[in-house]
Amino acid sequence: MSTKSVTLKSVTKTFIDDQNKFVHAVSDVNLVIKQGEFATLLGPSGCGKTTTLRMVAGFEEISTGDIFFGEENVNKISPNKRDCTMVFQSYALFPHMTVFENVAYGLKIKKLPKEEIERKVDDIFAIMNLTEHKTRMPSQLSGGQQQRVALARALVMEPGVLLFDEPLSNLDAKLRLLMRDEIRRLQKRLGITAIYVTHDQSEAMSMSDKVIVMNKGKIEQIGTPQEIYQRPKTKFVADFIGTANFINGKISKVTEDELFIQTEDSVLxxxxxxxxxxxxxxxxxxxxEAIHLLEEESGEIKGKVVKSVFMGQTQDYEVEYNGVNLQVTVHNPMGERIYQVGEIVSLHFPRESLHVI
Ligand SMILES: Nc1ncnc2c1ncn2[C@@H]1O[C@H](COP(=O)(O)OP(=O)(O)OP(=O)(O)O)[C@@H](O)[C@H]1O
Ligand SMILES: [Mg+2]
Structure with a gap:
């Protein structure tokens, strides 16, 4: 299998809507996805994820820019000639064909010999534990099983690039978690370059080598899940990924590796x-989870507990500081002192916990 890198250079898509107005769905997107990498396009509804993916697949013509698979410019190559397959949210299985026939379909179109088709399909079924279902019709399968068949159908083609558009959103929460692991395992095992679209940040974080955060048709940040979480470049990214507290301040001193920040009543x-x-x-x-709550006055700032909720694994607080409610999570609260609403607490910010934007 020859998996491919994918490069987008200044890719733009402008639609003209039904009232003849321009819709800038994707603006000047530059992106490199390496061979065998699992990259996720993440962002809120309408930010241009699907449009970007459809341009990579060739279903949508690009307005300006270039898309490359490896070294090859694919702008002019039709979807069925591009070396990629797409897995959709709706599984789009053929209802009148068995599971085996569904998965074999693409290979038949390619006119591969019968024995080769059988071998390839059986291999994929074995990898994906689908063998026992191969004579069933799609209607006789659960949603999760249908999605596995849809995934098998894409994988059996051994595409250079595998594309996913929110493939798990029709599944229940538990199955989503299982399928995340399954997709990730298969992608790594087969070493296929994958581009995955989701608006679910935990899905993006748990599956990806690289996360591409989009907002209003533009890329806000590209990075590993850790970089995106720990060092967001913008307020949008910080807010979109996980829970973030924001504290305003002014730089009072800069050293080689440290920043001193003056807040209203202290220096961090x-x-x-x-x-x-x-x-x-x-x-x-x-x-x-990066803020420490202390009883004694050894923290940098003081605040008042306005909410204290026991969540089992964590104790979740809101602490008011200078008119802002800071979210504070204490893990494993069993051995910790639990603070009650109204108490004044001292907050400590470890140096590495503060990220300045
Ligand atoms: N054919 C079209 N004609 C006009 N506008 C379109 C068309 N397709 C998409 N758009 C617009 O382009 C923007 C991006 O749409 P896109 O489907 O890429 O978003 P998305 O990030 O996939 O959102 P979601 O998470 O809801 O699926 C939206 O504002 C959408 O309304
Ligand atoms: Mg979409």
Whole structure:
């Protein structure tokens, strides 16, 4: 199998809607997805994920820019000649064909010899534990099983690039988790380049080598799940991925590796990433689980508990500080002191927990 890298260079898509107005669905997208990489397009509804994927597949013509599979410019290559297959949210199985026939269909169209088709389909069924279902009709399968068949149908073609558009959104929560692992396992095992579209951040975080966060047709940030979570470049990314607290401040001192930030009533220290100057007005992003609550006055700031909820694995707090309610999560609260609403607590921000944007 020859899997391929995918490169988008200044790709733009402008639709003209029913009232003759321009819709800038995708604006100047630049992107490299390496061979064998699992990349996810993540963003809110309408941000241009599906449009981007459809341009890669060739279902949608691009307005300007270039798309490459490996070194080859595929702008002019029709979808059925591009070396990629797409798995959809609706499984789109042929209802009048058995599971075997559904999966074999594409290979038949390619006119492969019968024995080869049987061998390839049986191999995929074995990998995916579908062998026992091969003589059934799609209507005799559960939603999850149908989606596995749809995945098998895509994989059996041994595409250079595998595309997914929210393939799990019709499944229940538990099955989604199982299918995440299954897709990831198969993709790694077969080493196929995959582009996956979702608006579910936990799906993106748990499956991807690379996450591409989109907003209003543009890329906000590209990075590993850790980079996106720990070092969001913009407020949008910080807010969209997980829960984020924002604290306003002003840079009071810059050293080689540290920033000192003046808030209304204290000075916080953060690790420096990027260029900042004294007096820059900035925002700090801090995740709820990164803040430490202390009884004694050893934290950098003081706040008042306005919410305290036991969640089992965690104790979730809201602590008011200078008119902002900070979300604080304490893991494994069993051995910890539980603070009640109305108590004044001291908050400690480890240097590495504060990220300045
Ligand atoms: N054929 C079309 N004609 C006009 N506008 C379109 C067309 N297809 C998509 N759009 C618009 O382009 C924008 C991006 O749509 P797209 O389907 O790519 O979003 P998405 O990120 O996949 O959203 P969702 O998460 O809801 O699936 C939207 O504003 C949408 O209304
Ligand atoms: Mg979509």
């Amino acid at each position: 220290k953060a690790i420096r990433h990027g260029d900042f100057s004294v007096d820059d007005a900035i925002q700090m992003v801090v995740r709820p």
